[in-house]
Amino acid sequence: MRVHLQALGCRLNEAELETWSRDFRERGISTCKDVGDADIIVINTCAVTSESVKKSRNLIRRAQRNNPNAKLIMSGCYAALSADQAADELGVDLVVGNHEKDRLVDIAASALELPTMPVSAQEPGEVSLLERGRQRAFIKVQDGCRYRCTYCIVTIARGEERSRPLGEILDEINALHADGISEVVLAGVHLGGYGSDNGSSLYELVETVLAKTSIPRIRLGSVEPWDLPENFWALFSNPRLMPHLHLPIQSGADSVLRRMSRRCKTGEFSSLIEQARQAIPEFNVTTDVIVGFPGETEDEWQETLAFVERLKFGHIHIFAFSAREGTKAATLPMPIPRETKRIRSEQLHELAAQHKRETFERYLGAKFDVLFEGQNEDQQWRGYTPNFLRVAVSSNEDLGNTIRSVRINAINDDGEHLIAELI
Numbered sequence: 164m165r166v167h168l169q170a171l172g173c174r175l176n177e178a179e180l181e182t183w184s185r186d187f188r189e190r191g192i193s194t195c196k197d198v199g200d201a202d203i204i205v206i207n208t209c210a211v212t213s214e215s216v217k218k219s220r221n222l223i224r225r226a227q228r229n230n231p232n233a234k235l236i237m238s239g240c241y242a243a244l245s246a247d248q249a250a251d252e253l254g255v256d257l258v259v260g261n262h263e264k265d266r267l268v269d270i271a272a273s274a275l276e277l278p279t280m281p282v283s284a285q286e287p288g289e290v291s292l293l294e295r296g297r298q299r300a301f302i303k304v305q306d307g308c309r310y311r312c313t314y315c316i317v318t319i320a321r322g323e324e325r326s327r328p329l330g331e332i333l334d335e336i337n338a339l340h341a342d343g344i345s346e347v348v349l350a351g352v353h354l355g356g357y358g359s360d361n362g363s364s365l366y367e368l369v370e371t372v373l374a375k376t377s378i379p380r381i382r383l384g385s386v387e388p389w390d391l392p393e394n395f396w397a398l399f400s401n402p403r404l405m406p407h408l409h410l411p412i413q414s415g416a417d418s419v420l421r422r423m424s425r426r427c428k429t430g431e432f433s434s435l436i437e438q439a440r441q442a443i444p445e446f447n448v449t450t451d452v453i454v455g456f457p458g459e460t461e462d463e464w465q466e467t468l469a470f471v472e473r474l475k476f477g478h479i480h481i482f483a484f485s486a487r488e489g490t491k492a493a494t495l496p497m498p499i500p501r502e503t504k505r506i507r508s509e510q511l512h513e514l515a516a517q518h519k520r521e522t523f524e525r526y527l528g529a530k531f532d533v534l535f536e537g538q539n540e541d542q543q544w545r546g547y548t549p550n551f552l553r554v555a556v557s558s559n560e561d562l563g564n565t566i567r568s569v570r571i572n573a574i575n576d577d578g579e580h581l582i583a584e585l586i
Contacts, residue, residue: 164192164277167201167233169226171219172209173317174350174384176239178301179264180207186268192277198226201233203271208239211317212485216241223253234275238264240320244489261306261321298536298564300344301384304332304368305351309359310387312413313424313491314453314484321352326361329371336376345534345566346380346405354383355390366392373401379566380534380549385409385451388427388435396442406443407477407551410435411451415470416463419456422495429470436474447477447522447550454511455484455504457495464507471514477522477551479515483508516578523574523581526552530586533569535562545580553580560585 166187170176183205184194195201204226208219219241226235238259246258257274259267271277305326308318336347349368351357358364365386372381382405398404410432414420417428439446452467471479483504486493526548533554535546543555544562556562556569569583 164202165195165200166192166203166205167195167198167226167230168205168207169198169222170207170239171222172207172211172215172239173352174301174348175303175306175352176207176209178303178348178350179238180205181300182265182303183267190268190272190277198229198233201230203236203275203277204230204233205236205238205267205271208237208241210240210244210320210487211315212482213487214485216245220253223255227254234271236267236271236275238267240317243320244316264306298344298534299346299348299382300339301348301350302332302335302339303327303351304349305354305357308353309356310353310426311424311491313422313495314456314487316487316490317352319489324353324356324359326357326359326363328361329363329368332368333372333375336372336378340376340378343564345378345564346382347378348382348384350384353387353390355386364392365390366395366398369398369404373398373403379403380405382551383408385411387411388432391435396439399443399446402549405549405551406445407447407449407549408439409449409451412470413451413453414456414459414463415452415467416459419459419463419467422458423453423456423492433470433474445526445550447552448474449478449480449551450474450476451480451482452511453482453484454507455499457484457486457492457499458497459499468510468514471511471518475518475521476515478519479511481508481511481515520574520578523552523578526571526581527573529571531569531571531583532566533583534566535564537563548581554583555580556583556585558585 168180168184170180198204206223206226209215223237234256236257237255242258243261257271259270263270305324307321307324309324311318355365357368381403386408388410399406412432413423413425415429436448531548533546533548535544537545539545539555543557545555547553554569568586570586571581571583573582575582
């Protein structure tokens, strides 16, 4: 039998996909890239915005249309929030809730009576990530969140915090490294809350991974700024911990942050960024901003633009506010008109693009080690610098899954990546 796995949304969903891939293979069920070749289809859904719900439903319908004979399994946040609706309306064969995700393959094997074959019958040396053209693996280190930001449906869908044991995480990273993976990303719903339920901490997790693995590159997923201890930046003195961090701010106005129930003021956030940039050369900070939160005045919006102008992020994920039923923000007064959200989004996109270009210009002529992950549509080899700048190189060599030194020469025409040459 063959299984096709697909995820929408966050890095954690992608990390869970990799775990399921390994679990299916242990049962003798191989993965396949084409949904039409699958006997089983597993879709890890997202519900962070109403658009994410729409995409999840469309993906399920498309899978059914392209392969009506396959068994269809759905999990993820949309499944957790709308299990009955999804099963009834979309004809899903099995819905696995977020609290049972770690047992998805076992549950599927029992509920769908899946046949198995001995592990020895599988093709030797099969590595699902590399087969899929991926050199970066997402490692799920924890799930759930104890905070309740007023706009967030994910914490409701994911439930209470649960941290994986350190030893289990180390074993997974070392196994991936042995299989040829060069980079891992530690991911979680509330990554900074790692250890809240087992006496550990994010600092101890990173310190232990650096000490007890030898994988060349380690990255961190999104971390809430209030979770970083004072000595956190010292970890980056180890060159294997990549100098990039995604720190979501969500708004540049403290009054909006209060309505969001965020736990970091703009002044505190600015101090963190200053510390990071002083402590770590070439440190790159990216962030999230929600546009059009209920009650956001023009003055508050101008505060956000001014804040972004001061901080000059390497990249900004921009989200127009989407009311999610079941969250406090969905009940707040003074919703922002769609046209206003569109205009503000365009303003922020323009400013973010300007800052990204300024970041790129700062590194013209610089040298970096780049992990090459594959080729783009122009047959250039693509990859990322340690501080997560996208790079393309023209070469007749096969650079896939190699770390090579490059010199940055130019910015491509659309301003989305750097052009480099091998050294």
